[in-house]
Amino acid sequence: MDNDSAQHIPAAYLVYDGLCPFCSQYVRLLRLRESVGFVQLLSARSRHPVVERLHAAGYNLNEGIALVEPDTVYFGEDCMMRLALLTSPVGAFNRMNAALFRRRGVIRVVYPILKAGRRVLLLLMRRPPIGRP
Secondary structure (H helix, E strand, O other): OOHHHHOOOOOEEEEEEOOOOOHHHHHHHEOOOOOHHHHEEEEEEOOHHHHHHHOOOOOOOOOEEEEEEEOEEOOOHHHHHHHHHHHHOOOHHHHHOOOOOOHHHHHHHHHHHHHHHHHHHHHHHHOOOOOOO
């Protein structure tokens, strides 16, 4: 396999709500360190095999974002912390993300607020919850 092909094989998958403007903006702004490799962004509303595997494993994707690495799934608060640890220090957003979410105490307070804000926004926008495949 040549280097160009290897660059397009995901080292990880980041699964988020593709219909949530907050979630979509967050993953667009996030810059992961190059050491992670290629991270494929997946809408939790898709029928992608990784999304279906998460559903089958019992993850409720209405309750959190997921980072799927080869041997580990990080979900919800754990995912936010993992992303903060992998975030590149480039840009104000990434520095703020890393500063906030590298601390378990901060995540425990802020993450439920973010989830509630997402629920309210989706309700106001009349977007349905994420369904299981």
